[in-house]
């Protein structure tokens with residue numbers, strides 16, 4: 568039985584416009600729509616007068632201008648990055664140069680990103696943040712949650728005053744998240760979903776698309792979907808399909824074949840986890856071309 572995730576995709580926005588999202592949150596969407604960014608990167612501005620900017624986005628002059636217009640007359644105290652993929656962090660440095668703000672986040676891991684998503688090479692924040700640390704300003708407190716999985720350096724930010732979470736790409740209302748080895752890690756990803764679920768947030772603000780407001784059922788379905796994929800993989804192994812290249816056309820029969828290479832990386836992410844927990848065996852390091860067997 569397939570799991571249905573209650574996706575939310577209705578999104579009222581216009582590129583470059585600053586929209587009020589909540590009492591403490593404004594959002595400006597960058598014009599970088601695509602298969603992994605939905606309508607583009609949503610940059611959040613937190614607070615009033617002295618603000619934080621979360622995920623400044625891709626290095627697009629038009630987006631920098633839109634952000635500068637949105638914060639005209641205000642002071643930017645902090646620029647926060649959830650991870651170093653090129654749709655999230657590259658505008659941090661230009662925005663810091665214009666505003667004098669401090670950039671917080673985690674350095675680029677210097678590791679292969681796997682499929683599709685590229686890192687901003689050499690990204691270094693001014694301040695490397697730790698799990699649980701807080702960054703605050705007048706009327707707002709942002710707490711760092713380490714959430715590796717989509718990227719090894721992925722973090723989320725909890726806005727304590729609104730019991731809200733800025734989830735970056737860890738949890739997205741419009742889509743599941745790409746978890747692609749080697750930098751993407753499914754074991755870490757599932758643990759990071761539990762970290763978020765345990766906090767009982769009232770609302771989740773992903774960097775792409777609309778907020779998730781039915782948080783608990785959404786996270787439960789989001790997690791169940793991953794475990795269902797693992798059940799399907801074990802089913803494929805029991806049916807004698809032992810290589811990823813044989814499993815993907817069956818498991819993703821309804822999906823555009825152009826997306827099958829991405830699907831193969833996702834299946835690999837699951838197989839690495841299944842090998843780690845002892846449910847599957849393979850010779851040597853699990854890879855795209857490896858042969859796998861179920862242990863039970």
Ligand SMILES: [Zn+2]
Nearest residue numbers: 652654655736
């Ligand atoms: Zn992204």
